Amino acid sequence: MTPPPLLLVDGHNLLYRSWYGFPTRILSRDKSEDRTGVFGFVALLRKAQRLHAANHELFVVFDAENGADTRVTQDSDYKANRAMEPDAGLIGSLKHIKAALDHVEVRWIEHDGCEADDVIATLTTLARQDERPVDVMSADKDFLQLLDDPGVHVLNTMLAEHRRFTAGPDVLTRYGVTAAQWPDYRALTGDPSDHIAGVRGIGPKTAARLLTGGRHLDQIPAEDIRPSWADQWDKALRWREMIRLDRKTDLPDELLTAxxxxxxxxxxxxxxMLGLW
Structure with missing residues (x-):
């Protein structure tokens, strides 16, 4: 029997969207507990399933608390813009979300020492070895690099319906680079969400021009690199390695049920049912 398509959900991305983006606060009946995080998470996941993944296996991946440590050792500025303590209610929602996922039999993982991005990249690789189509539900553009495989799409349900799914050719159309070049492109232009500055003086158009013909950073001719950029090139190469997702994370066996x-x-x-009202 052919295994079903797989929907991999970026758990913290959906949690933040639920907590900060829901139109009204969802409170318990006695008004003492804010349930927006767990209510919003489940409601948005259910909507995504109904509209886009009715015949899929759903699997949710969360960042481990120490997940960013490896990249922080490469650059202490990595995600430094997220150092402020998040809302207590947001963090408190996480245990209820995990309980809700267990209740509806949606499997999830928070793998020690790993960011969700790398776990999702590894699960995508494993699923594609079995020729399973994979959709990654997230607004995080780092997942665009996975679209070098035509069997993988990124689903961003925050966008208009006709733009929610992104495939490999869309990356080239929108940004002027291929999915395989995404880490190079992002290293040049920067990624504010991860506090990666990018090379000063290089914007999207210049980055696409430098990477023309499928080139990567280490293939750009020296004469095309201005002196002011050259001073930052070692940083750009380091940023590229940080942006690249690890597709071979050591994960427990049989995470997916197919x-x-x-x-x-x-x-x-x-x-x-969970007694949260």
Whole structure:
């Protein structure tokens, strides 16, 4: 039997979207607990399943608390813009989200020492070895590098419906580089969400021109690199390695079930069953 397509969900990305982007706060009946995080997470996941992944296996991946440590050793500025303590309610929502996922039998992982991006990249690689189509649900553009495989798409449900799915050819159309060049492109232009500065003086158009013909950073002729850029080139090469996703993370065996996830119940019903109202 052919295994079903796989929807890999960037858990913290969806949690932050739920906590900060939901139109109104969802409170417990006695108004003492803010349930926006868990309610929003489940509601948005259910909507994504109904609209885009009814025949998929769903699997959620969370960042480990120490997941960014390896990249921080490469550059202490990595994610330094996220150093402020997040809302206590947001962090408190995480345990309820995991309980909700267990209740509806959606598998999840928070792998020690790993960022969700690398776990998702590895699970994508493993699923593609079995020729399973993979959709990655996230607004994080670092996943665009996985689109060098035509069987992989990125799903961003925050976008208009006709733009929600991104495939490899879309990367070239929108940015002027291939999916395989994405780490090079991002190293040049920077990534504010991860506090990666990029090379001063290089914007999207210049980056695409430098990478023309499928070139990577170490293939750009010296005469095309201005002196002011050359001073930053070692940093750009380091940033590229940080942006590249690890597709061979050491994960536990048999994480994926290769079975279609049952339709998720409404979020309010799940919270009722968990006694969160």
């Amino acid at each position: 079975t279609v996830t049952s339709p998720l119940p409404p979020a309010a019903l799940i919270l009722e």
